[in-house]
Structures are given as structure tokens and as C-alpha cells.
Amino acid sequence: MKITFLGTGAAEAFPALFCNCENCQRARKLGGRNLRCRSSALVNDDLLIDYGPDTSAQCTRFNVDLTKVKDILITHSHADHLYMHDVRHRKVTSRLKGSLGIVRLWGNKTSIETFNEQTRVVFMEELNQGGKHAVRPTDEEVIEEIEDFFFVKTIVIEPHQTINLGRYKVYTIHAHHKEPELSLNFVIDDGTTRFLYGTDTGLWDEEEWNYIESLGAKLDVIALDCTVGLGRTGGHHSNESFLKTKNEFVTRDLLSERCTFFAHHFSHQSNVTYDDIVELMKPHSVEITFDGLVVEK
Numbered sequence: 001m002k003i004t005f006l007g008t009g010a011a012e013a014f015p016a017l018f019c020n021c022e023n024c025q026r027a028r029k030l031g032g033r034n035l036r037c038r039s040s041a042l043v044n045d046d047l048l049i050d051y052g053p054d055t056s057a058q059c060t061r062f063n064v065d066l067t068k069v070k071d072i073l074i075t076h077s078h079a080d081h082l083y084m085h086d087v088r089h090r091k092v093t094s095r096l097k098g099s100l101g102i103v104r105l106w107g108n109k110t111s112i113e114t115f116n117e118q119t120r121v122v123f124m125e126e127l128n129q130g131g132k133h134a135v136r137p138t139d140e141e142v143i144e145e146i147e148d149f150f151f152v153k154t155i156v157i158e159p160h161q162t163i164n165l166g167r168y169k170v171y172t173i174h175a176h177h178k179e180p181e182l183s184l185n186f187v188i189d190d191g192t193t194r195f196l197y198g199t200d201t202g203l204w205d206e207e208e209w210n211y212i213e214s215l216g217a218k219l220d221v222i223a224l225d226c227t228v229g230l231g232r233t234g235g236h237h238s239n240e241s242f243l244k245t246k247n248e249f250v251t252r253d254l255l256s257e258r259c260t261f262f263a264h265h266f267s268h269q270s271n272v273t274y275d276d277i278v279e280l281m282k283p284h285s286v287e288i289t290f291d292g293l294v295v296e297k
Contacts (some may be wrong), residue, residue: 001193002044003221005293006058009036010227010236010267011080012056023268033274033290038080039199039265041223043188047168048072049197050081062292067100071165074107075175075200076183077114082107084115088122090150100151106163106170112154119150158182158231160211167191172213174208175201177235187215193297194256195221201266202233203241206247209252218256220251220297223289224261231270231279237268243284258297264289 014036015024027034037054045068049053059066075081087162090100104114120142124135137145146152157163159174159182168190174184177200187199196212196219204212224245227236237245241264249255263286271277276286 001188001190001221001297002059003193003195003223003295003297004042004062004064005055005056005223005264005289005295006040006042006064007052008264008266008289008291008293009038010265011038011078012265012268013037013238014268014271016268018169019268021158021268023168023272025207027268030273031186033216035291036266037291040081041194041197042069043168044190046070047165047183047188048185050199051076051084052080052082052286055083056086058291066233067098069103071104071106071168072103072238073170073184073186074105074111074115074179075185075197076108078178078200080119081112081200082111084118084151085122087119087150087152088126090152102147102151105152106157108158108182108184109156112156115154116146117147123149134172157184173198173204173211176200176204176208177201187212187219189217193220194218195297196223198222200227200236202235203235203245208290209248212254213252219249219254219259220256221260221262222255223262223264225265226271227265227267228269229266229271235266236265239280243286246284247287259293260287260294260297261285262289 015027020062038052040050040052040055044049048069070116120137123137159172161172163170165171168188170186173185175185177183188195226242228238233241
């Protein structure tokens with residue numbers, strides 16, 4: 001399995017777009033791995049996790065061919081994880097060569113409704129070019145046209161489901177983040193490697209731990225939320241709750257001998273820059289994601 005981290009920052013990016021705090025100023029000065037776009041990840045070349053406002057640019061930056069993506073998993077409906085206005089360029093008139101197959105978009109009910117609304121805006125712009133009277137597609141029209149016009153099929157999923165995506169099995173975990181929305185984390189299994197993507201969550205309850213245990217195989221790669229760093233945990237992990245969760249994985253014997261455990265999804269508000277986070281986490285055998293990181297297992 002090849003995992004490419006296209007972005008590793010939180011909602012505001014790091015440095016934040018309109019911030020001159022000490023962390024942001026230092027990140028700008030240092031550059032390199034300290035510059036973080038909004039989080040998303042690619043598994044091999046055909047399975048994308050989240051599509052935020054930076055995904056298109058990051059795919060260009062890291063030489064990712066989006067025409068190869070067959071499935072997109074959405075963690076939740078916040079705009080830094082779901083901002084798919086660029087879907088308009090899947091239409092026939094935006095391409096000079098080649099055909100596109102259907103890409104399947106998997107997300108909870110709120111995420112799919114959010115995507116439909118984003119797509120409605122695109123349809124309205126397409127339909128009303130040069131016109132004075134706005135045409136607003138109905139919900140039914142939007143759903144019908146998404147597949148025909150943009151070659152996207154939407155599927156609603158919930159926690160504790162098993163999804164078969166060709167060579168992958170995907171298991172859905174309830175992320176504790178944006179209640180009452182059923183935010184999702186994912187375990188992705190390609191038959192040789194198990195990858196847990198756990199961004200935008202705080203502490204899981206016993207039900208989630210029991211579910212992860214019930215999957216019956218140890219994990220080889222984990223990318224776990226560490227958004228608030230020195231701050232307080234809630235819908236995101238702090239350093240303290242992150243390490244508590246890592247220790248729980250160890251206690252429950254859920255990590256393979258070859259497991260690499262990453263801290264991921266960083267905010268400027270309570271996190272230091274890359275080298276400092278590396279030093280903080282080194283004693284705990286935790287590695288740090290950065291934009292463009294490629295992991296092969």
C-alpha cells in the first residue's frame with residue numbers, strides 16, 4: 001500500500017491564512033515541512049480520503065492524476081474536508097481528451113447533502129450563464145444530474161459498516177467530532193496492509209474500541225488526529241489525549257510489529273512547528289506527517 005499525504009493541516013491551514021501569531025510567522029520563515037495545506041490523503045492512486053479546498057492544487061503539486069481515482073471517502077461535512085466545487089471540471093466540456101468512469105463518493109448523510117448543495121451551486125452557475133433569471137434545480141434534479149453530468153455517484157454510509165471497494169475493504173468508525181453528525185474514521189485493508197485514518201476525532205468510547213478490536217487484525221499504519229497539540233481535547237486530540245489513545249492501541253495489542261504511528265492534522269493555534277513536534281513525539285515512537293509524505297507498506 002502506498003499512502004500519499006496531500007495535506008496535513010487543520011481548517012485554517014498552517015500557517016493560517018490570516019494570522020500573524022508566533023507559530024504562523026515561524027512556519028512562514030522556516031518553510032518546507034512547516035507549511036501545511038488542509039488535510040487529505042491518497043491510497044495508491046485510486047482511493048482518495050477527503051476533498052478539501054486545497055486538494056486540487058496539492059494533486060498538481062505532487063503529480064497525482066485525479067482521473068485514476070475511483071472512490072472518495074469523506075470523513076465529515078466541514079469545508080476543510082469537503083469542498084468539491086471543482087467537480088464541475090469533470091464535465092465533458094472541461095476535457096479535451098479521454099473519458100471518465102464514475103467516481104463513487106462515500107460519506108455520511110450530512111456530507112452527501114452538503115455535496116449535493118455544493119453541486120447545486122455549480123449547476124446554477126452553469127444553467128444561468130448569460131441569463132437574468134436564476135434557475136434553481138430541485139433536490140431531485142441535482143441528484144439525477146450529478147451522475148450524468150459530473151460522473152459522480154453518491155452513497156450514504158454510517159459507522160460500523162464494511163464497504164467493498166474492489167481491492168479494498170473499508171471499515172467505518174464513529175469519529176467523535178461534530179455531533180449529531182456521524183463523522184467517520186476509516187480502516188482501509190488491501191489484503192496485506194491495514195491503514196487507520198483517524199482525523200477529526202477526540203477520544204473514542206468503549207463501543208468504538210470494541211468495534212476496532214472486532215475487526216480481528218492488527219494495524220500497520222495509523223494517522224491519528226493531533227490538531228490542538230498543547231490545547232484541550234474535545235472534537236480533536238491534544239498531545240495528551242493523542243498519547244493516551246496510542247497507549248490504548250498498545251494495551252489492546254492492536255498494532256502490528258511493523259506499525260508506523262503518525263500524528264496528523266495540525267492547527268497553528270496550539271501546535272508548534274514541524275521540528276519541534278518531531279522532538280516532542282520522538283520519545284513516544286510517533287512520527288509526524290507533512291504535506292507530500294509518501295508511506296509504503
